[in-house]
Amino acid sequence: MASAAVIEMKGLSKEYGSGSSKTVALDNLNLNVNRGEIFGYLGPNGAGKTTTIRMLLDLIRPSAGSATIFGMDIRNDSVEIHRRIGFLPGELSLWDGRTGNQIITYVASIRGDTKGIVKHADELAERLDLDTTKRVRDLSSGNKRKLGLVIAMMHSPELLILDEPTGGLDPLVQQTFHEMMGEYRAKGRTVFLSSHVLSEVQAICDRVGILRDGELKAVESVEKITNVEFNWVDVTFRDAIPEGLPQQLDSMPSITDVSTNGTRVRMRMIGDFDPLLRAISGGYVEMLQVEEPSLEEIFLAFYSGDEEKRQ
Amino acid sequence: MNGIIVANTLRTSWKQILYWGLGLGALGLYIDFIAASPDIISGYAELFESFPPALLQAFGASDVALLTRSEGWIVSVFVSEAAIFLSVFAVMAGLNITANDERSGVMDVILSLPISRSAYVVERWIGYALNGLAIVVLCALITVLGMVAMNIDAPLDVIFKSILDLYPSMLLVMTVTCLLGTVLRRRAMAIGFSVAFVIVSYIFNALGAAASGTIADLMEDLSYFSYLNGEAFVLGTYDPADSIIVLVAVLIGFALSLKMFASRDIGI
Numbered sequence: 001m002a003s004a005a006v007i008e009m010k011g012l013s014k015e016y017g018s019g020s021s022k023t024v025a026l027d028n029l030n031l032n033v034n035r036g037e038i039f040g041y042l043g044p045n046g047a048g049k050t051t052t053i054r055m056l057l058d059l060i061r062p063s064a065g066s067a068t069i070f071g072m073d074i075r076n077d078s079v080e081i082h083r084r085i086g087f088l089p090g091e092l093s094l095w096d097g098r099t100g101n102q103i104i105t106y107v108a109s110i111r112g113d114t115k116g117i118v119k120h121a122d123e124l125a126e127r128l129d130l131d132t133t134k135r136v137r138d139l140s141s142g143n144k145r146k147l148g149l150v151i152a153m154m155h156s157p158e159l160l161i162l163d164e165p166t167g168g169l170d171p172l173v174q175q176t177f178h179e180m181m182g183e184y185r186a187k188g189r190t191v192f193l194s195s196h197v198l199s200e201v202q203a204i205c206d207r208v209g210i211l212r213d214g215e216l217k218a219v220e221s222v223e224k225i226t227n228v229e230f231n232w233v234d235v236t237f238r239d240a241i242p243e244g245l246p247q248q249l250d251s252m253p254s255i256t257d258v259s260t261n262g263t264r265v266r267m268r269m270i271g272d273f274d275p276l277l278r279a280i281s282g283g284y285v286e287m288l289q290v291e292e293p294s295l296e297e298i299f300l301a302f303y304s305g306d307e308e309k310r311q
Numbered sequence: 312m313n314g315i316i317v318a319n320t321l322r323t324s325w326k327q328i329l330y331w332g333l334g335l336g337a338l339g340l341y342i343d344f345i346a347a348s349p350d351i352i353s354g355y356a357e358l359f360e361s362f363p364p365a366l367l368q369a370f371g372a373s374d375v376a377l378l379t380r381s382e383g384w385i386v387s388v389f390v391s392e393a394a395i396f397l398s399v400f401a402v403m404a405g406l407n408i409t410a411n412d413e414r415s416g417v418m419d420v421i422l423s424l425p426i427s428r429s430a431y432v433v434e435r436w437i438g439y440a441l442n443g444l445a446i447v448v449l450c451a452l453i454t455v456l457g458m459v460a461m462n463i464d465a466p467l468d469v470i471f472k473s474i475l476d477l478y479p480s481m482l483l484v485m486t487v488t489c490l491l492g493t494v495l496r497r498r499a500m501a502i503g504f505s506v507a508f509v510i511v512s513y514i515f516n517a518l519g520a521a522a523s524g525t526i527a528d529l530m531e532d533l534s535y536f537s538y539l540n541g542e543a544f545v546l547g548t549y550d551p552a553d554s555i556i557v558l559v560a561v562l563i564g565f566a567l568s569l570k571m572f573a574s575r576d577i578g579i
Binding site: 016054057058059060061078079080082083085087089091092093094095098106107109110111112151 | 313315316319323415416417418419420422423424425426427575576577578579
């Protein structure tokens with residue numbers, strides 16, 4: 001992987017309003033995204049992910065700081081930058097009365113290579129199982145998202161900027177999307193994607209940046225973030241919770257926050273499942289559910305010493 | 312800038328051109344029909360004689376004697392009514408240049424493509440300016456052909472020029488709406504202020520005629536309706552300066568629109 005930065009943000013800030021109504025959407029963001037990597041931009045809703053992306057696209061202007069893409073200023077060289085990138089907005093709006101094919105042709109003609117781009121768009125649409133003959137107003141939200149992905153990728157851009165790319169996509173298409181991202185990386189291209197879904201970031205990203213309340217809290221490899229991962233586990237017994245089980249679970253180093261409700265035990269678990277399975281084997285387990293932590297929980301765990309506990 | 316957005320704007324709005332052109336053409340035919348009947352015209356003229364100047368101006372005429380002539384009738388009545396309808400079109404077109412796309416979110420997709428904000432606004436503006444020109448020409452042709460078909464004895468070139476003279480004013484309203492869309496950011500506010508601009512202009516024009524030699528003269532000068540030259544074409548007193556003033560205002564408004572749109576956040 002080449003180390004040259006494709007995206008460089010230096011002290012990027014964005015404020016809205018003034019005086020007492022001033023809101024800081026992004027505060028002093030310093031971040032590099034390297035060529036050939038898939039960078040996940042993680043954060044809860046309202047953290048500033050979309051604000052960052054919209055600034056990179058020159059849709060909104062920074063209150064302070066600067067950024068470059070391919071070494072070019074995002075504002076002064078926006079047209080040349082846009083020639084080399086593909087973008088999928090978080091809230092995609094397209095021309096409702098036009099078909100996918102009409103939109104693809106229109107966008108391709110603005111990009112200046114209608115024939116080659118449309119051919120590649122057809123291949124992408126086929127791969128994503130998208131019917132481009134339908135009008136946008138007749139497409140489901142998932143299919144609109146697919147059309148957005150086709151538009152973003154059809155000119156084989158050097159850099160893809162994707163805002164919550166898989167929202168509304170069914171699991172099979174998500175899998176296809178993950179494969180496509182892997183192929184992008186293999187070709188040495190770069191992807192900058194925002195998400196609040198940890199599993200998606202884990203599946204495809206090399207590095208992640210965690211954003212919270214407009215501040216970049218960490219930039220780590222996916223492996224490191226994964227190390228602090230825990231799960232919420234719910235065990236429901238058919239008859240009753242075996243006597244002494246809550247206390248037993250509480251004493252296990254990999255389990256915390258044990259609570260009971262009727263025949264159900266809920267706990268926060270780090271690491272392997274085997275100790276838990278052995279502990280609950282004394283009762284008849286009707287259901288066992290594992291729930292992925294929210295991003296906020298991951299974030300808090302990452303900074304509250306859980307990493308040490310796991311090690 | 313390669314004309315793709317101009318072409319796309321025209322391709323997606325040809326129905327609009329047809330409907331508006333035919334609609335205004337139908338209005339022209341109706342006025343032709345009345346102009347073909349001297350008895351009806353003279354009846355209207357007698358009625359207008361009792362009107363105060365402001366009310367007469369509101370009907371598009373400043374001289375009752377002019378209304379007794381076929382060309383005077385067509386020009387005064389049609390031009391004043393068509394000017395109002397074209398103002399409605401111009402407000403809609405002005406909103407389509409940026410405000411509607413920004414509100415719907417389509418602008419995010421467009422501006423992520425290799426086209427500058429300025430180039431986009433220029434192409435959209437040209438697209439809708441051509442759109443408006445096609446509507447004006449279509450309705451002028453229908454009106455003039457109607458005159459031929461109804462054997463109306465009036466100079467066709469005067470009528471044609473009078474209708475084409477609506478175009479600079481239409482461009483002005485479209486550009487003012489575009490400017491308001493780029494300054495105010497809120498589509499609803501842009502609509503409100505644009506409609507107010509049209510209504511206030513109309514009132515200023517009518518009141519200005521009623522109180523000549525007073526401050527109302529200035530009010531009339533501020534109204535784009537007062538720069539319509541229909542009567543001047545009939546009387547042979549057309550002064551190109553009137554059209555030039557409107558076109559200069561269009562250029563200033565357009566330049567301001569470009570500056571505002573290029574310098575602000577989009578979709579906020």
